[in-house]
Amino acid sequence: MSGLVPCATADTPVEPALPPGWELVVGLEVHVELDTATKLFCGCANQFGAQPNTNVCPTCLGLPGSLPVMNERAVELAMILGRALGCDVNRSVMARKNYFYPDMPKDFQTTQYDQPTNTDGRLELADGFVVGIERAHIEEDTGKSVHVGGGGRINEAVYSLVDYNRAGVPLIEIVSRPDIRTIEHARNYVEELRAIVAATEVSDARMEEGSIRVDANVSVRPHGSSELRTRCEIKNINSLRSLGRAIEHEALRHVDLWTTGSGPQQQTRHWDEAAGRTTPGRSKEDAEDYRYFQEPDLVPLEPTPAVIAAIDEALPTLPAARRAALREATGADADAARLLVERGQDSLAMAAAASGADAAKVVTRLVNDLAVDDWSAVDTESFAALIKMESNGELSASQAKVVLGDLVEQGGDPADHAARRGFEAMDSTELESLLDELIVVNPAEWSRLRGGDEVDRKKMQGFFTGQIMKATRGQADGRAVAQLLAQKSV
Amino acid sequence: MSALEIAAAVRSGERSALDVVEEHLTLIEARDPGLNAYNLVTAEGARAQAAAIDAAVSAGEPVGRFAGVPLATKDNMCTRGIPTTCSSRILEGWRPPYDATVVTRLREAGAVSVGKTNLDEFAMGSSTEHSAFGPTRNPHDPSRVPGGSSGGTAASVAAGFTPLGIGSDTGGSIRQPAAFCGVVGMKPTYGVVSRYGLVALASSLDQVGPFAANVADAAALFDVIAGHDPLDSTSIRDFEPTAQAVLEAGVDGLRVGVVKELAGGSGGVPGLAADVLARTAEAVEALAAAGAVVDEVSVPSSTLGLSAYYLVMPAEASSNLARYDGIRYGLRVDGATTAEMTTATRTAGFGTEVKRRIMLGTYALSAGYCDAFYGKALKVRTMMLEDFARVYERFDVLVTPTTPTTAFELGARTQDPLTMYVNDVCTIPSNLTGHPAISVPFGVGDDGMPVGVQVLAPASHDAQTFRVAAVLEAAA
Numbered sequence A: 001m002s003g004l005v006p007c008a009t010a011d012t013p014v015e016p017a018l019p020p021g022w023e024l025v026v027g028l029e030v031h032v033e034l035d036t037a038t039k040l041f042c043g044c045a046n047q048f049g050a051q052p053n054t055n056v057c058p059t060c061l062g063l064p065g066s067l068p069v070m071n072e073r074a075v076e077l078a079m080i081l082g083r084a085l086g087c088d089v090n091r092s093v094m095a096r097k098n099y100f101y102p103d104m105p106k107d108f109q110t111t112q113y114d115q116p117t118n119t120d121g122r123l124e125l126a127d128g129f130v131v132g133i134e135r136a137h138i139e140e141d142t143g144k145s146v147h148v149g150g151g152g153r154i155n156e157a158v159y160s161l162v163d164y165n166r167a168g169v170p171l172i173e174i175v176s177r178p179d180i181r182t183i184e185h186a187r188n189y190v191e192e193l194r195a196i197v198a199a200t201e202v203s204d205a206r207m208e209e210g211s212i213r214v215d216a217n218v219s220v221r222p223h224g225s226s227e228l229r230t231r232c233e234i235k236n237i238n239s240l241r242s243l244g245r246a247i248e249h250e251a252l253r254h255v256d257l258w259t260t261g262s263g264p265q266q267q268t269r270h271w272d273e274a275a276g277r278t279t280p281g282r283s284k285e286d287a288e289d290y291r292y293f294q295e296p297d298l299v300p301l302e303p304t305p306a307v308i309a310a311i312d313e314a315l316p317t318l319p320a321a322r323r324a325a326l327r328e329a330t331g332a333d334a335d336a337a338r339l340l341v342e343r344g345q346d347s348l349a350m351a352a353a354a355s356g357a358d359a360a361k362v363v364t365r366l367v368n369d370l371a372v373d374d375w376s377a378v379d380t381e382s383f384a385a386l387i388k389m390e391s392n393g394e395l396s397a398s399q400a401k402v403v404l405g406d407l408v409e410q411g412g413d414p415a416d417h418a419a420r421r422g423f424e425a426m427d428s429t430e431l432e433s434l435l436d437e438l439i440v441v442n443p444a445e446w447s448r449l450r451g452g453d454e455v456d457r458k459k460m461q462g463f464f465t466g467q468i469m470k471a472t473r474g475q476a477d478g479r480a481v482a483q484l485l486a487q488k489s490v
Numbered sequence B: 001m002s003a004l005e006i007a008a009a010v011r012s013g014e015r016s017a018l019d020v021v022e023e024h025l026t027l028i029e030a031r032d033p034g035l036n037a038y039n040l041v042t043a044e045g046a047r048a049q050a051a052a053i054d055a056a057v058s059a060g061e062p063v064g065r066f067a068g069v070p071l072a073t074k075d076n077m078c079t080r081g082i083p084t085t086c087s088s089r090i091l092e093g094w095r096p097p098y099d100a101t102v103v104t105r106l107r108e109a110g111a112v113s114v115g116k117t118n119l120d121e122f123a124m125g126s127s128t129e130h131s132a133f134g135p136t137r138n139p140h141d142p143s144r145v146p147g148g149s150s151g152g153t154a155a156s157v158a159a160g161f162t163p164l165g166i167g168s169d170t171g172g173s174i175r176q177p178a179a180f181c182g183v184v185g186m187k188p189t190y191g192v193v194s195r196y197g198l199v200a201l202a203s204s205l206d207q208v209g210p211f212a213a214n215v216a217d218a219a220a221l222f223d224v225i226a227g228h229d230p231l232d233s234t235s236i237r238d239f240e241p242t243a244q245a246v247l248e249a250g251v252d253g254l255r256v257g258v259v260k261e262l263a264g265g266s267g268g269v270p271g272l273a274a275d276v277l278a279r280t281a282e283a284v285e286a287l288a289a290a291g292a293v294v295d296e297v298s299v300p301s302s303t304l305g306l307s308a309y310y311l312v313m314p315a316e317a318s319s320n321l322a323r324y325d326g327i328r329y330g331l332r333v334d335g336a337t338t339a340e341m342t343t344a345t346r347t348a349g350f351g352t353e354v355k356r357r358i359m360l361g362t363y364a365l366s367a368g369y370c371d372a373f374y375g376k377a378l379k380v381r382t383m384m385l386e387d388f389a390r391v392y393e394r395f396d397v398l399v400t401p402t403t404p405t406t407a408f409e410l411g412a413r414t415q416d417p418l419t420m421y422v423n424d425v426c427t428i429p430s431n432l433t434g435h436p437a438i439s440v441p442f443g444v445g446d447d448g449m450p451v452g453v454q455v456l457a458p459a460s461h462d463a464q465t466f467r468v469a470a471v472l473e474a475a476a
Helices: A072-084 A183-199 A240-260 A305-314 A319-330 A334-343 A346-354 A359-369 A380-391 A397-410 A414-420 A428-441 A443-451 A454-471 A478-489 B003-012 B017-035 B043-058 B101-108 B151-158 B175-181 B215-225 B274-289 B300-323 B338-349 B352-365 B371-391 B417-424 B428-433 B462-475
Strands: A022-033 A095-098 A108-111 A118-124 A130-140 A144-148 A159-163 A170-176 A212-222 A232-237 A267-272 A277-283 B038-041 B070-074 B112-117 B164-169 B184-187 B207-212 B255-259 B293-297 B397-401 B437-444 B450-456
Touching (some): A022 A183, A072 A118, A072 A130, A072 A170, A072 A183, A072 A305, A095 B300, A183 A240, A183 A319, A212 A240, A232 A240, A232 A277, A240 A267, A240 A277, A319 A334, A319 A346, A319 A359, A334 A346, A334 A359, A346 A359, A346 A380, A359 A397, A380 A397, A380 A414, A397 A414, A428 A443, A428 A454, A428 A478, A443 A454, A443 A478, A454 A478, B003 B017, B003 B215, B017 B038, B017 B043, B038 B151, B043 B112, B070 B151, B101 B112, B101 B215, B112 B151, B151 B164, B151 B175, B151 B207, B164 B184, B164 B215, B175 B184, B175 B437, B184 B215, B184 B462, B215 B462, B255 B274, B274 B293, B274 B437, B300 B352, B300 B417, B300 B428, B352 B371, B371 B428, B437 B462, B450 B462
Parallel strands (some): A232 A267, B255 B293, B255 B397
Antiparallel strands (some): A022 A170, A022 A212, A095 A108, A118 A130, A144 A159, A212 A232, A267 A277, B038 B112, B164 B207, B184 B207, B437 B450
């Protein structure tokens, strides 16, 4: 099943990548775009892919005189994610982070500083490793600059265009503690976070659309040491694959700098996917002084204990617990459990198994044949019925796949679909008389099946199976045929 | 005619709104070249609105409380499609795509804005001399300043150009020019009037408020512009404006405190002129004569206001004014890179006082200095709130002079910013605490220029300031 989990296992670099005696220290900052109808401080649509500068108004353009109004749903989603990560939800205030940048309409970002909404959480990875969450705070996104000419680089561009559609889109930034020690855990952390974000419906969690963005704080230290050495923040990481490559490259760079000199400089670096290396951005010496202060245009967020209790009450079962439950109920392996939970098919699997359908078949059929976006037409009852038909030989495996496709398209009773398609199961006597006829017509082949060597036998098994399938136009159950051939040829 | 009289006459059909507006436009045309109260006169728009009001009156349709009353709008309130400059070059050519909430409310009430009035650039100043469009002059004596930053609005009302005016007050920018020009000016409780569409100077201090030639008009104007606005998150919910209702209430039994530190005594704020203190004392006597219970009271932190203010205000301003970067609107001076373009634009677009305050504010917030400056100022602010809360357990209102002196000569204080800043010493505490305060004319100084007396009240007791001002107006 190694092919089932997207980008998790297939291209993981060999670990550990560091020379002996060195330990990797990673903390991750993950930005998640909240799935609200409108932006954080105005009524403009929070929508990906619209025509540039069509989802804008005085507030998200930062026009003189405009004021922000907090999107209550965004605060709610932030608190939901906070609680899902086991955070304390606090009285919080918004702050201004002051710096000049063309895609930032007010030339300050409204974010949270010393009083964030969520603090002190934890995220448990699939293998039980726990990563501490320092904080998960609310902030607004910036616009997007497009540099025209000069290969798209800001310094060589002929001119730049700015799209403010994204300006003011609500984000939550989840800052982990520097607890991560391996590349695999870094990726697992992001995967698990993404699963939680999806399960709580806080975001659509699409990394390719930028609704999840990851920055990695990387440093190294001698094994056994507990110090935190100079770190670099790696930006521009666009996929889990890049995350692994970027961390590996950066860690090796650090080891090299520590081994040959006095170590790296603290700085922000950019991951260059094509070149496979990080390149320096701002260093600490010319780092901006953000001059944070409390945002005077907004009031503090003060959730009552009742509000937090209501959030806890409504919190869905989280992916880790769902995976455990699914594995317990169906015996699914780790990868299958992760996949089905990710797709939201775990409850279907468990319900089908509970109603008596073969659990292993349930899992296999879902994993292999229900990788579609919309499977809302498939209800538990008909799915369980389908698996039962497959188990008792009424349908062959390939027929079951076809009927499952019908259920996805149209819903309804699997027996009806099977009947409409003429998928009548052949009973064993029917199959046996068909084989008898074939033996009569092909005596030489039959004796090769009975008396030939291994290769011969296999070949002839294939021959007779093919003949039977041809005669039944594929309706015979492959396993039943194999069984019959085995019985007869003894 | 007062604003309320004009409105009554227009509503009854006795006077046409168009005639009223035309009369005031004629006056502006004749006399404003000497005063420079207006950055822009919107004569055509005013005539069109007046004609529409007249049509509504003839048709028997309801018209607003201020139907046909000419209004001066400070040029830092956004007006849809009409240039809004903040008296700065940096907003050259910018026309807001939206109206400030106050602008909308007043139009709906039938008030007819005749133009945008001059101010100190981005409301930074106390004399309306720091304007890209030249200074405004005081109608009582054109060699003197009208005060600031709402000097254009104050001058418009004092000159009779408009019975009503709208200003904004961050450290005294309504009350100080009202005092200098001999009109009524009031800063509401922070959050009572929407700031949506007011171009920000210092967001935690800014408040929009009314100007009028008399207390009754000012109260009526306050009642129209006050009230919750969902577009301003700091707007107070469920505020019921009742200024007009209490104008006849008198002050019998009202507990009036005279702030010792602002009464010229030793240990108090220095530099308060004798004539201004004398008028203030007479005002207090008038209140006592009307039945008020008067006592002196110490508000120790009131002397710290100025220092705290000149940290908080520039700090917030430095952030609020960052957006004028030449990228999206207003002035752009080209440069080889984005950073060079922004630098060139801001260098050319901002005046000296604005640059000074941006630098002060940036410094006050910068790493390593923030705790000592901005942080300390916030502590003073908290201390003042506690101080005033204690005082208001014993008093209903407080009385102080509005300004240390009467209006000074043009150019007298532009060379030394500190002497200019001291102008705000009596008005600043109300901005730092968010409390309401009014300035009402009370006699004249030795130079024959108007003196203003200030009445302070606790948060949300805005009506009290009008109630006391009405008694002072009658006694003046």
